[in-house]
Amino acid sequence: ARPAEESQWKTYANSKKIAWKTGTSSGNRDAWAIGVTAKYTVGVWVGNGEGNGNKEIKSNTTSAPLLFDLFNSLPNSSWPAFPYDELEEVTVCKNSGYLAGPNCEDTKISYRPKNSPLGSCCPYCHIVTLTPDLKFSAGVRDMVGKYAGQMPVAKKWFVLPPSVEYWYTKHTLGYREIPPELSPEDPSNARDSALRSLSIVFPERGANIVIPVEIDGKKGAAVMLVAERNKECTVYWDIDGDYLGSTTGTHQMACTPTTGKHVLTVWDSAGRRDSISFTVVDSGD
Ligand SMILES: [Zn+2]
Structure with a gap:
């Protein structure tokens, strides 16, 4: 695929209210793309039945453009609602994004899933x-x-x-x-x-x-x-x-x-x- 095609789907993706992630497995055996809006979840897998690698199997040039072709054929949607009930506020280091430690001067409020592991404190502020x-x-x-x-x-x-x-x-x-x-x-x-x-x-x-x-x-x-x-x-x-x-x-x-x-x-x-x-x-x- 040409680079122009990659920039096209990225421009499209960034102009729409779609949360998305792509991935390519090691050895180019699978290319994934998953997207979510308030109304739709679309998943795309590209690969072959034998599980053999092929250098053409890359999410950037296969599953991702296909994902956004599919979203393009669906009605426009909005961002998924912010799930406040499942989140709790945490104070994080403004510089590193880690949980704020005692030596972080600049902090801000962020959100984390309630049941997720707490993560570690900012290791960069001294x-x-x-x-x-x-x-x-x-x-x-x-x-x-x-x-x-x-x-x-x-x-x-x-x-x-x-x-x-x-x-x-x-x-x-x-x-x-x-x-x-x-x-x-x-x-x-x-x-x-x-x-x-x-x-x-x-x-x-x-x-x-x-x-x-x-x-x-x-x-x-x-x-x-x-x-x-x-x-x-x-x-x-x-x-x-x-x-x-x-x-x-x-x-x-x-x-x-x-x-x-x-x-x-x-x-x-x-x-x-x-x-x-x-x-x-x-x-x-
Ligand atoms: Zn810090």
Whole structure:
């Protein structure tokens, strides 16, 4: 089918008061489309009797256009009535849509089916402590120099996992990245404990490291190491703003930074972040 056909049924679907969902099974064995209005329920299945896969069996190009052809031949209808009796109000995080937790600043009322599982609280909102000008993440120990005599302020902050943040900021205005740490090399840095359960083990904060030269004369690699309490999490690596890659399970990353000072930053898929600076010193040969 041509792409034009797909955009046609989508335009039609979005102009009508039809609640719909499509799906294609793995291996292209089934293509489904289900639609509901106040008056009609239409279901379409496309496949073959043997259950064999066929790359042409895709809901976008088969069951979905057929579903809306069928609705087109039916009288216009309205949205299904809002089933208030079967719903109850819940307060959700305005940013994430999860049930609001104690650290969610912006919340709104939403609805959930009364007997459905409650779901989990927003994992993305944290309390962070910042310099009074809100420019840096900082703790009490950072209140020196221009901040001497002041206290850090606590703020509720919505922190997305970095891979999500990357896309979210492309499509959503107003997302505020968590301010950088004032002193990332300070071992007692100010992060909330939820943010600190990810920590860089090697290099140590502020360390001078030597990268050995291999037998063949080429510069070797430093193997960096991160501890992550949540074993399900993916860890994302960055040196001086350059993305290195991601790790799961055991979090080790080989790299060959140049001589001089560097900042290593890691995030995990729960939005936790750790950052340190270290210096690569010449091995002297
Ligand atoms: Zn939240």
